[in-house]
Amino acid sequence: MDLTHPPEVEAFRAEARDWLARNVPAAPLPSLETAEGFAAHREWEALLYAGGWSAVSWPREYGGRGADLERWLVFEEEYWAAGAPARVSQNGIGLLAPTLFDHGTPEQRERLLPPMARGEQVWAQAWSEPEAGSDLASLRARAERTADGWLLYGQKTWSSRAAFADRAFGLFRTGPAADRPHQGLTYLVFDLRAPGVDVRPIGRLDGKPAFAELFLDGVFVPDRDVIGEPGQGWRIAMSATGSERGLTLRPPGRFLAAADRLYALWRSAGDPADTALRDRVADALVGARAYELFTWAAAARIAEGGRTGAESSLNKVFWSQYDLALHETALDLLGGAEAELVDGEWAQGWLFSLAGPIYAGTNEIQRDIIAERLLGLPKGRR
Amino acid sequence: MRFLPTEEQTDFARAVRALLAAADVPAAVRAWAAGDFAPGRAVWKRLAAAGLFAPAAPEAYGGAGPLPVELAAAMVEVGRAGMPGPVVETAAAAVLLSRLEGGPGAEAAARFVPRLVAGGEAASLLLPGGGPYALDADAAEHCFTVDAAGRLRAYGGPRPVGVAAVLRSADPARRPARLAPGGGEVPAAGPAVLAAARTAGDWARLLTAAQCLGVGEALLERTARYARQRTQFGMPIGAFQAVKHRLADTLLALEFARPLVWAAALSLDAAEVAAAKLAAGGAAYGAALTALQVHGAIGYTEESDLSLWLRKARPLRDAWGTPAQCRAVVARSWPHARRGTAAP
Structure with missing residues (x-):
């Protein structure tokens, strides 16, 4: 058991650190949840791609570096330590791309991955519907068969990035739900600017029009844009949400x-006599370390052929609670009057952290999964 | 990088686990609480013969160490079994004395360490900054103390002299002893003793963290089993979300404490050890509260074996480092604050 990287990984780290030091914008980009910021973040993705850093874990043929899990985690450490911009392409790179590697055709990978890596095509998710949230399998938006493809009808909602993105991926019903709602679902991708798509941005709690409702009325999807077998969408999507909850959505870095x-804020602004706040800062330090170490152990298991399954639910509950607690501590360190000012970096982070226990599968659903699959408790009514 | 226990590390812990599973530890715990140490010491002798304490001391004293990862992994099993006695204190005493090699305490080290490591003898221990009571001093052959001036005292005998009173712990199988001032012999004193005491204190804190992990795992395993079997309203209570989610949170706390314990064993850095103790102690005590609530009234009884772990969790959470002490160490000397500390 060890916690040291071999020299070649440290060399990789040094290369990433050096590139980031020379290329990360000195001033923060405008928020990616605005039209102006979205464009600026696209340009950053193109710059990342030019340096070979936009999708380090992909094979070289698609614009990656073929980095293993250890190197990818090291890259993420350096990326966040450098204060680099949020990743506008995260949905595509973190969720759709792993699905394409597992279930897509070579043609789909060649067509979809390079523009994703360059930031030319930014992807939105189309999972939730007004009547299908935690109970996602009860979704009703449908894809109807036509001569050479499918026609989409229905409504999707809480579609992250959709206000400004180019394309979306999601699940649609292609067979009857009957009493087995997980069957008859198909995973497909579609163009957000295609005829029949109406994107209506929704203002979030942070005041940004960052996600959207999608109204779909006869949107044509060619056969080549179906991922995997029609009717197998649930299984295909779950392999992606597994990685979403697991290592790829929130790397420890x-x-x-x-x-x-x-810690820096506390040392500069904290009252040394306030041990209650000091204790919360200590908890934040310990929590980040615990999350890092938990991830290194998971990475070692995966490197030896293990899989992340229900363990990724532990991960999701942990980081989402952690993120909220960390930002609350920061706001308390700033003091009430400063904390209220919403344009502050910590206040923005706090507002975003409020969503963590909800998205990517609510923490209630995750706890059900933990209890049933890891502790062997019986299934019950939700 | 491979941050997982090696085959050998797992094998050692598995052997300790098998030995303890084959012994009737619950009966030994109850006897220990009643002042009959014989059944517990019989298990102890088998553990020592199997090499439980060997990772605490170097080969020169009959050990195989220092191997903190191996010892921590074994200590998880000691906690899981609910093993009574000053296991942590004996291991830490072996570390303390071993560190005096080559100095004025060398003679004491040569005299005592082999008896602790391979002889099946037990020791209680008091260190500067640690708790005021010597755990199970009336059940051990030895008691070692280091005072703030760095004076090492060794009390020995069939039962250590110097025990003024045995106090009652929330866990009846823990016997905190107040020592009479003075007495014993003073084999060594000075800065070298204080330095050795700091190291031994970190080991004691680490090993208690590992023990907490095992206690928490035992509590969770029993409680999950109970939730699968106990039926109310026509279904197992484990089918209810209120029960499920509490158990899920208990597992979460234990699973995120475990890698902290491993990392602390690898580095023995004071802040990492404090982090491990904070997380594992909190997770074990949380597991105890969950176990009690899910079991309901049967959990609040002495006759249920659950009580053997339930009452251990809180004293262990505080032993060799309360949460407040551990947080203070982390805040003072966190070694990982290296990334981006110049930002806002």
């Missing part, structure tokens, strides 16, 4: 960097 900023 993000929280290590946040904990370090909190």
Whole structure:
């Protein structure tokens, strides 16, 4: 058992650190949840791609570096420590791309992955519907067969990035739900600017029009844009949400960097006599380390052929609770009057952290999964 | 990088686990609480013969160490079994004395360490900054103390002299002893003793964290089993979300404490050890509260074996480092604050 990287991984780290030091914008980009910010973040993705850093874990033929899990986690450490911009392409790179590697055809990978890596095509998710949230399998938006493809009808909602994105991926019903709602679902991708798509942005709690409702009325999807077998969409999508909850959505580097900023804030602004706040800062330091170490153990198991399954639900509950607690501590360090000012970095982070226990599968659903699959408790009514 | 226990590390812990599973530890715990140490010491002798304490001391004293990862992994099993006695204190005493090699305490080290490591003898231990009571001093052959001035005292005998009173712990199988001032012999004193005491204190804190992990795992395993079997309203209570989610949170806390314990064993850095103790102690005590609530009234009884772990969790959470002490160490000397500390 060890916690040291071999020299070649440290060399990779040094290369990433050097590139980031020379290329990360000195001033923060405008928020990616605005039209102006979205465009600026696209340009950053193109710059990342030019340096070979936009999708380090992909094979070289698609614009990646073929980095293994250890290197990818090291890259993320450096990325967040450098204060680099949020990833506008995250939905595509973190969710759709793993699905394409597992279930897509070579043609689909060649067609979809390089523009994703360059930031030319930014992807939105189309999972939830007004009547299908935690009970996702009860979804009703449908794809009807036509001569050479499918026609989409129905409504999707809480579609992250959709206000400004180019394309979307999601699940649609192609067979009857009957009493087996997980069957008859198909995973497909579609163009957000195609005829029949109406994108209506929704203002979030942070005041940004960052996600959207999608109204779909006869949107044509060619056969080549179906991922995997029609009717197998649930299984295909779950393999992606597994990685979403697991290692790819929230790499530890993000929280290590946040904990370090909190520690710096406490050392500069904290009252040494306030041991209650000191204790919460200590908890934030320990929590980030715990998350990092938990991830290194998971990465070692995966490297030896293990899989992330229900363990990724532990991961999701942990980071989402952690992120909220960390930002609350930061706001308390700033003091009430400063904390209220919503344009502050910590206030923005706090507002975003409020959504963590909800998206990517609510923490209630995750706890059900933990209890049933890891502790062997019986299934019950939700 | 491979942050997982090796085959050998797992094998050692598995052997300790098998030995303890084959012994009737619950009966030994109850006897220990009643002042009959014989059944517990019989298990102890078998553990020592199997090499439980060997990772605490170097080969020169009959050990195989220092191997903190191996010892921590074994200590998880000690906690899981609910093993009574000053296991942590004996291991930490072996570390303390071993560190005096080559100095004025070398003679004491040569005299005592082999008896602790391979001889099946037990020791209680008091260190500067640690708790004021010597755990199970009336059940051990030895008691070692280091005071703030760095004076090492060794009390020995069939039962250590110097025990003024045995106090009652929330866990009846823990016997905190107040020592009479002075007495014993003073084999060594000075800065070298204080340095050795700091190291031994970190080991004691680490090993208690590992023990907490095992206690928490035992509580969770029993409670999950109970939730699968106990039926109310026509279904197992484990089918109810209120029960499920509490158990899920208990597992979460234990699973995120475990890698902290491993990392602390790898580095023995004071802040990492404090982090491990904070997380594992909190997770074990949380597991105890969950176990009690899910079991309901039967959990609040002495006759249920659950009580053997339930009452251990809170004293262990505080032993060799309360949460407040551990947080203070982390805030003072966190070694990982290296990324981006110049930002806002």
